[in-house]
Amino acid sequence: MGISETAKxxxxxxxxxxxxxxxxxxxxxxxxxxxxxSPEKLLxxxxxxxxxxxxxxxxxxxxxxxxxxxxxxxxxxxxxxxFTVAFLFLLLINKINFNMPLRExxxxxxxxxxxxxxxxxxxxxxxxQEKKREASKEGEGILQMIVLSxxxxxxxxxxxxxxxxxxxxxxxxxxxxxxVMILISIGLSALILFFSDFKGTGSFEGGSFKMIVHLxxxxxxxxxxSLVLLWFFGxxxxxxxxLIIAQTIVLAIxxxxxxxxxxxxxx
Amino acid sequence: xxxxxxxxxxxxxxxxxxxxxxxxxxxxIEILGETKKVPALEVQFVHQPALPGNTYKIDIKNNxxxxxxxxxxxxxxxxxxxxxxxxxxxxxxxxVHSEVSGWISFSRDAVPTDSLAVGPISFLKP
Numbered sequence: 001m002g003i004s005e006t007a008k009x010x011x012x013x014x015x016x017x018x019x020x021x022x023x024x025x026x027x028x029x030x031x032x033x034x035x036x037x038s039p040e041k042l043l044x045x046x047x048x049x050x051x052x053x054x055x056x057x058x059x060x061x062x063x064x065x066x067x068x069x070x071x072x073x074x075x076x077x078x079x080x081x082x083f084t085v086a087f088l089f090l091l092l093i094n095k096i097n098f099n100m101p102l103r104e105x106x107x108x109x110x111x112x113x114x115x116x117x118x119x120x121x122x123x124x125x126x127x128x129q130e131k132k133r134e135a136s137k138e139g140e141g142i143l144q145m146i147v148l149s150x151x152x153x154x155x156x157x158x159x160x161x162x163x164x165x166x167x168x169x170x171x172x173x174x175x176x177x178x179x180v181m182i183l184i185s186i187g188l189s190a191l192i193l194f195f196s197d198f199k200g201t202g203s204f205e206g207g208s209f210k211m212i213v214h215l216x217x218x219x220x221x222x223x224x225x226s227l228v229l230l231w232f233f234g235x236x237x238x239x240x241x242x243l244i245i246a247q248t249i250v251l252a253i254x255x256x257x258x259x260x261x262x263x264x265x266x267x
Numbered sequence: 268x269x270x271x272x273x274x275x276x277x278x279x280x281x282x283x284x285x286x287x288x289x290x291x292x293x294x295x296i297e298i299l300g301e302t303k304k305v306p307a308l309e310v311q312f313v314h315q316p317a318l319p320g321n322t323y324k325i326d327i328k329n330n331x332x333x334x335x336x337x338x339x340x341x342x343x344x345x346x347x348x349x350x351x352x353x354x355x356x357x358x359x360x361x362x363v364h365s366e367v368s369g370w371i372s373f374s375r376d377a378v379p380t381d382s383l384a385v386g387p388i389s390f391l392k393p
C-alpha cells in the first residue's frame with residue numbers, strides 16, 4: 001500500500017474515532033474516571049481494549065489471510081492514532097493542559113483513547129469505499145459473531161455507561177420493569193437480526209433454535225460489556241448485587257442494540 | 268496479500284508501540300509505588316487587598332494518593348478574637364497532586380486584626 005493510501009486509511013480512522021466516541025470526549029464523568037480510576041483499573045482497561053481491537057481486526061478489520069503479526073501491527077497503529085486524537089482533542093476543549101499533574105493528563109487520555117481506538121479501528125475498516133469491505137464479509141462463525149457483538153455493544157453503550165442516569169434508572173426500576181427491559185432488549189435484537197432486512201443480516205437460514213442461540217449470544221455479549229463498563233466507570237463498587245444487576249440490565253438496552261445493529265454495521 | 272509496510276505505517280506502528288510501552292510502564296510504576304491511598308488536602312490562603320471586598324484567594328492541593336470527591340472546606344473569619352463570619356468552599360473533585368483555586372469574599376470590611384482560620388474539611392473517596 002502506498003503512503004497516500006495509508007494516509008487516507010488513517011484519515012478514515014480518525015474520522016471514525018471521532019464519530020463514534022465524540023459523546024464520550026464531551027462527557028465529564030469520563031474525564032473524572034481518568035483521575036479517579038486506580039492504575040490497576042486503567043491497566044486492565046488498556047488490556048481489555050487491546051483484546052477487543054485484536055478481535056475486531058481479526059474478524060472484520062482485515063482480510064481473512066491476515067497473519068497474527070498483521071493484526072498486531074494494525075491494532076498498535078489504531079492505538080497510536082487513538083492516543084493522538086484523544087490527546088489533541090482534550091487539549092482543544094481544554095480538559096487537559098500542561099499545568100495539570102502527569103497522572104491526571106495520563107488518566108484522561110488513557111480512558112478516552114481506549115474508546116476512541118475502537119472507533120478508529122471501525123472507521124479504518126468500514127468508512128472506506130464499498131469495494132474495500134467485501135473481503136471481510138465471508139463466513140461468519142460464532143467467534144466472529146461474539147467478537148463483533150462485543151465491539152458493537154462497547155461502541156454503542158460506552159456513550160451512556162459513565163453517566164449517573166443509569167444508576168438513577170436502575171434505582172427506581174422494580175423486577176417487573178427490569179423483566180420488560182430484558183424482553184424489549186431481546187425483542188429489538190430479534191427485530192434487527194431477523195425481521196427487518198437490516199443491513200448485513202441477509203436471509204437467515206437455520207430455524208428457530210438457531211435464531212434463539214443467536215439472540216442469547218447477542219444478549220449475553222450485551223450484558224458482559226455492560227458489566228465491564230459499569231465496573232470500569234466505578235458504578236459497581238459500593239452497591240449491592242441487586243442494584244448491580246439492575247444497572248447491567250438498564251445498560252444492556254443500548255448494549256444489545258450495539259450487539260445486534262452495531263455488529264451488522266461494523267462487521 | 269501484500270505485507271510490505273510503508274514508511275508511514277512503520278512510523279505509526281513504532282509510535283503506537285512506544286505509547287503502549289510507556290502506558291504499561293507508567294501504570295505499573297504507579298501500581299507498585301503507591302503506598303498512601305487516601306486524599307490529603309492542603310489549604311493555603313492569601314488576602315487579596317487589590318480585589319473588591321474582604322477577599323481571600325484559596326488554594327487547595329491534594330498531596331495524597333487518592334482523588335478527593337465533593338470536598339467541603341469551612342473558613343472562619345476572626346475579628347478581635349471572635350468568629351464574625353464563616354464561609355465554605357465546595358469542590359467536586361481534587362485529583363491527586365492537583366491544585367484547585369477559589370476565592371472567598373466576606374461581607375465584613377477588612378480590619379487589621381482580621382485572621383482567617385480553616386475549619387473542618389470533609390471529602391468522599393470516589
